[in-house]
Amino acid sequence: MYDLRTREHALTLVAQGRSLNSVSKQTGISRSAIREWQIRIEPTPRMLGQAAPCPRCLPVPGLPTDSAAYAYLLGLYLGDGCISPHRHGGYYLRIACADAWPRLIDLCRTAISSVRPEDSVHVLQRQGCVAVTSYSRHWPCLFPQHGPGKKHERTISLRSWQQAIVDAHPWDFIRGLIHSDGCRITNWTTRLVGGERKRYEYPRYFFTNTSVDILRLFTDTLDAVGVEWKPSRQSRAAQSVSVAKRASVALMDAHVGPKH
Numbered sequence: 737m738y739d740l741r742t743r744e745h746a747l748t749l750v751a752q753g754r755s756l757n758s759v760s761k762q763t764g765i766s767r768s769a770i771r772e773w774q775i776r777i778e779p780t781p782r783m784l785g786q787a788a789p790c791p792r793c794l795p796v797p798g799l800p801t802d803s804a805a806y807a808y809l810l811g812l813y814l815g816d817g818c819i820s821p822h823r824h825g826g827y828y829l830r831i832a833c834a835d836a837w838p839r840l841i842d843l844c845r846t847a848i849s850s851v852r853p854e855d856s857v858h859v860l861q862r863q864g865c866v867a868v869t870s871y872s873r874h875w876p877c878l879f880p881q882h883g884p885g886k887k888h889e890r891t892i893s894l895r896s897w898q899q900a901i902v903d904a905h906p907w908d909f910i911r912g913l914i915h916s917d918g919c920r921i922t923n924w925t926t927r928l929v930g931g932e933r934k935r936y937e938y939p940r941y942f943f944t945n946t947s948v949d950i951l952r953l954f955t956d957t958l959d960a961v962g963v964e965w966k967p968s969r970q971s972r973a974a975q976s977v978s979v980a981k982r983a984s985v986a987l988m989d990a991h992v993g994p995k996h
């Protein structure tokens with residue numbers, strides 16, 4: 737019915753914040769069709785045929801050219817991402833981003849575009865969050881941690897080329913992990929100082945994940961950049977790491993900062 741370019745154009749308008757009504761009026765496409773595309777985009781033969789060259793496949797396996805963007809996207813993928821095969825071949829990468837942080841959605845889109853410049857990126861609306869989605873044959877080449885089942889039920893370890901990228905861009909990797917499964921919160925308390933009640937704030941960073949392997953990748957990278965951390969709030973389902981020391985929080989603020 738509609739070609740890919742038309743579908744992408746309509747979805748781009750919606751992603752820019754336009755209402756379904758106004759996009760429907762402008763494009764002449766029914767709202768229900770647009771809503772359907774938001775849930776599922778079918779790759780067309782054109783998309784399948786025009787796969788961009790993959791830095792991991794051909795002709796000689798190499799590194800992604802924008803390695804800082806890759807380190808950030810690796811953090812996002814390990815935190816809130818998944819790769820799923822499409823029935824027509826190829827794979828979808830999906831990164832879940834909360835609605836509450838629009839800038840993070842932009843950062844995620846930009847990172848995917850930098851890692852796979854020739855593949856399109858879509859933002860699909862979900863309940864309370866969006867899924868930033870990109871279709872490519874090569875996501876498993878770029879994220880060999882892909883596998884059946886949940887991430888915390890299988891071993892997650894980086895390939896040597898991935899570790900080399902993380903070593904070169906540790907803060908991008910940390911930022912990706914915090915942007916997906918982490919947060920910066922401020923606790924506060926008051927104290928009497930010279931008869932006057934003063935408010936003291938204690939900013940902290942938390943990272944929570946159900947995979948002990950991913951937690952270790954996070955803490956190993958914190959060690960590498962000199963950020964002190966400690967385990968906190970362990971539950972059966974997930975484990976957390978907190979960064980609370982003043983100098984370490986300052987380092988995190990300089991390189992990561994709060995989500996927005």
Ligand SMILES: [Zn+2]
Nearest residue numbers: 790793874877
């Ligand atoms: Zn590939």
